[in-house]
Amino acid sequence: MTDAGPPPDPVLGAHKPVYGLERAQNENPLLEGLEGERRAPPVALVVFGASGDLTARKLMPAIDRLACRRLLPAAFAVVGVARTEWSDDDFRSRMREAVKDAGPEWEAITSRFRYVAGDYAEPATFEQLQSVLDDLDRTVGTAGNRVYYLATVPTVFGPVTRALGDHGMVQPASRESFVRVVVEKPFGHDLASAHALDAELHEVLAEDQIYRIDHYLGKETVQNVLALRFANAIFEPVWNRRYVDNVQITVAESVGVGHRAGFYEQAGALRDIVQNHLLQVLAITAMEPPAVIDSQGIRDEKVKALRAVDVLGREEVLDEVVRAQYDGGWVEGEEVKGYREEDGVALGSPTETYVAMRVFVDNWRWAGVPFYLRTGKRLPKRMTEVAMEFRDVPHLPFARDLSRGLRRNALVLRIQPDEGITLRFGAKVPGQAFRVRTVSMDFSYGAAFVEEPPAAYERLLLDVMVGDPTLFIRTDEVAEAWRIVEPILDSWADDGVPLARYAAGTWGPTAADHLLEREGRHWRSP
């Protein structure tokens, strides 16, 4: 062996593929083999609304997890912006407390945190912010890269973005640097306000700078729907009207309105869950296979699926949508109040805490297949799933009394909390008689993979930093979702649809059961 460096490799080739003389100027040969792991580039994360709940509860733990997974660069800093009069040290200390059981890395990261106290309407706030960011570029090496995270009430999305534009803070400093803005839902409260918000954002930002976050898409198991559908040959052939009888998508919460009454009274379940989470899950379930799993491929197909959803007419809303509100009851062993007795809720509040609806996706694949969607608060348990029930066999050759326990085949994608897949099918009961009954075959993600999946915010924060918008909502998706939801809101505004009642701890009102029973179907018991 000489000092000339490693010899040519007899197995892997005489020439090294990516380094040595052939190495491109910009490549980092140390990264080779550390495949698949995307790491954040140097960046300053600016959080507007930094003194709020979302920052402490979701963003800070996500940042710590990214650090523990070695996905954050040394040149990383957070700048908090809010009206609360905190100093840098106050902010650091609050954020340190926000992550329970953090290791020594959290102390080190938060030591680079900065804070700007100020009103979003005051130019001085943004001047000070700019000065802090310049300082971070010099001292920490954040390289002019910015992610502005709007963890604020929606009413200030527009003003903050405009102010950033006015102060020249949304233009990347160089060709290599980036500026991105993360917007939290709700994206408007109807189609018109969504358009208005978009117009405000687009005044100063290009669409590819805007990252509309729906944390549901960051869930590993939502992404697994794509893997299940498009990485397997056995599911996609039956994923259509020829074999599927109906699709049931459930987003159930066991909690009540909690401390969100102020927001929830204005929003209700339709805006809070259906317009975004539920329709996003529907889009991923119903979409066509994209040519490539990338931001354009997936989002183009999701938009097409949403566009195919048949918009209900005002009269149809009466027949196809059930809205309801919870009364008192028992959930998970505890007695709970009815919605109208919750703090911050008006006595005669008409806000729906439950929605069930039937929609059709009018395209070649799904024509005639009902998609039953339901969401509610104070349901018996927290769970989200997509259940695909298949058609009956053309002819059942078993004696009726020996096959009573047989139900339709079903493929259930459990999104949370017990992530996995269940396949329901018929099997013979051991014995002399040919008795058949339904059995379930379970696959649990937790039991099959050792890696702890990233939490939704962890995944999405990293996506923003590396510039991957695949799991974020594009402006046309927002518009299509409002197109589906708005006629329902209009109909309800006329008081045309009764507000049904359901006891907390049940699966919703009987009217929701009738949606399916009139067609000889039943909701799954998740």
Place this chain on the structure above:
Amino acid sequence: MAQPLTLPVTLSSWSGAQVRVAEVLAELEALRRPELMPATRTSVLTLVVVASSRDALGEAMAGVYELGGRHPARVLCLLPDRSGDGASSGLDAEVRLLGGEAEGQAVWFEDVELVVRGEAASHLDSLIEPFTLADLPVVVWFVGELPRVDDPLLRAADVVMVDARTFGDTECFDVLTELARRVAIVDLSWHRLQPWRELLAALFESPHTRPYLPGITSARVVGRTGPRHLLAGWIADRLDLPFSEVHVEPATHVSISLAGTLPATGQHGTFEVLRLSDERVVHTRTAVDGGPSSEMVVPLPPPTAGWGVAAALSHLDRDPVYERALRSAIAVAARH
């Protein structure tokens, strides 16, 4: 970091002396009688542990059990006993059904321990096939000693797992290099070094530091015999550094220091990934003339065997970067 894994418990077991494989398979099936069927069985591989001694097997199995609740596999432990005479040739078997919990769900997995005596110990490969789970990769973990390159067990393995650190020398790199030409190798030692590799690579992901990469002129790696050579080999290979500029020294913990100059201006930079104490954290430091300096503290994964095995089992492919690092490590070891 992630939740600690809870150790699985033995749900039922069976053992027998001087048994035949068919008996063992029947008992294995019997352990899974329907009364306990609600538990999930999700296997992702067949893990064969070939141990040179009962002590070595015990250490390996501690990691496997810890792992079991999360990464269930059928585990076949082979303990060859070549000490006896021909008359005592045969198998003693112990079969256990273990139950763990993953994400709130009960998960079962089995382990089969075979003490193989006499002539049968020279035909361990014939014992693997009857126990493999269909369509799943077979990982053969050699504990305590490395196989010969013509070991018939290699034919039964999709992946061979080893822990180079346990051999305490650098001669094992020669054997591993030869083995790597025949089968995919998963080296626990290499996976343990991944945090250092990731962090060192990440130091050059900033526009202030990336230009230094072609100008790295020397590297110093400290650590135990084996890991420090492997890491130094990796750096020499990746950065095309002459071996004369790659220095290794013994130490309790692994640390790396690189130094270099910016080719265009001659500005100096140092880049370090240091483990300074028994505390399970690594410090990274960058200092470049006229540029921002940075420091970071990053926790290391838990030291338990289960986590190392789990990380390794997540990468069951051939790793060309590792294979190159091995070859370079031989050259580094030859100089030091």
